[in-house]
Amino acid sequence: MNIVDLSRQRYTTKHYDKSKKIPASQLEQLLEVIRNSPSSVNSQPGHFFIIDNDQARNKIMPAIMEPNKARVANASHTLIFCVKSPLDDQHLQNLLAQEDKDGRFKTEEIKQMEDQGRRFFVNYNSANPQAQYEWESKQLYIVLGQLLFAATAIGVDSTPMEGFEKEKMDELLGLKQLGLKSVLVVTLGYRTVDDSNASRPKSRLPKEQLFTQL
Numbered sequence: 551m552n553i554v555d556l557s558r559q560r561y562t563t564k565h566y567d568k569s570k571k572i573p574a575s576q577l578e579q580l581l582e583v584i585r586n587s588p589s590s591v592n593s594q595p596g597h598f599f600i601i602d603n604d605q606a607r608n609k610i611m612p613a614i615m616e617p618n619k620a621r622v623a624n625a626s627h628t629l630i631f632c633v634k635s636p637l638d639d640q641h642l643q644n645l646l647a648q649e650d651k652d653g654r655f656k657t658e659e660i661k662q663m664e665d666q667g668r669r670f671f672v673n674y675n676s677a678n679p680q681a682q683y684e685w686e687s688k689q690l691y692i693v694l695g696q697l698l699f700a701a702t703a704i705g706v707d708s709t710p711m712e713g714f715e716k717e718k719m720d721e722l723l724g725l726k727q728l729g730l731k732s733v734l735v736v737t738l739g740y741r742t743v744d745d746s747n748a749s750r751p752k753s754r755l756p757k758e759q760l761f762t763q764l
């Protein structure tokens with residue numbers, strides 16, 4: 551696997567073939583990549599809704615902006631990336647218990663230090679609810695990057711989307727009652743044979759404008 555080839559091969563899919571579905575085993579792999587994504591202080595603030603049927607697609611469609619609607623309608627799967635809002639004490643306790651269960655702590659002291667360090671950093675980034683939401687959202691953009699790269703590595707096409715109405719999405723999925731807020735939408739599936747974006751040249755600023763060797 552050549553990582554540069556993969557980075558060139560991945561592109562934002564504009565037209566999906568509705569007849570093609572991601573096999574369950576491959577979807578599982580992608581969900582595992584999401585689960586393994588890193589997050590600041592292992593905060594894991596995300597929750598992800600998986601949509602693979604027309605009833606659920608129709609439910610979220612009013613929140614999807616044009617020209618993204620057809621992408622959601624035809625992609626094999628649509629994921630709604632959400633964050634816990636607020637990131638409450640119960641979540642922090644849950645994280646600590648999971649880390650303990652997974653064997654991360656050799657002593658009780660290390661466990662307490664981990665908890666204190668995380669709480670400090672969460673507070674540091676939570677001056678107000680909006681600041682906390684933005685900090686949590688950054689963690690989900692890391693997930694996005696990992697997911698897009700992993701998808702292309704197994705031949706699955708994707709579209710990251712900010713083109714949706716967050717408040718509308720939250721309302722349609724009843725996210726407030728669940729203590730969640732939407733951040734991103736990602737469609738996954740397979741391009742149509744005539745998806746013109748597939749053959750459009752990639753455009754990126756040259757290396758000299760991007761990197762400075764010190």
Ligand SMILES: Cc1cc2nc3c(=O)[nH]c(=O)nc-3n(C[C@H](O)[C@H](O)[C@H](O)COP(=O)(O)O)c2cc1C
Binds near residue numbers: 563752
């Ligand atoms: C966070 C994010 C949000 C995006 N939102 C949309 C979107 O709503 N609809 C869309 O068609 N493309 C969307 N894009 C795709 C970008 O336009 C695309 O990544 C960029 O033009 C580079 O093209 P490439 O992905 O084909 O290399 C988004 C990309 C990112 C990373």
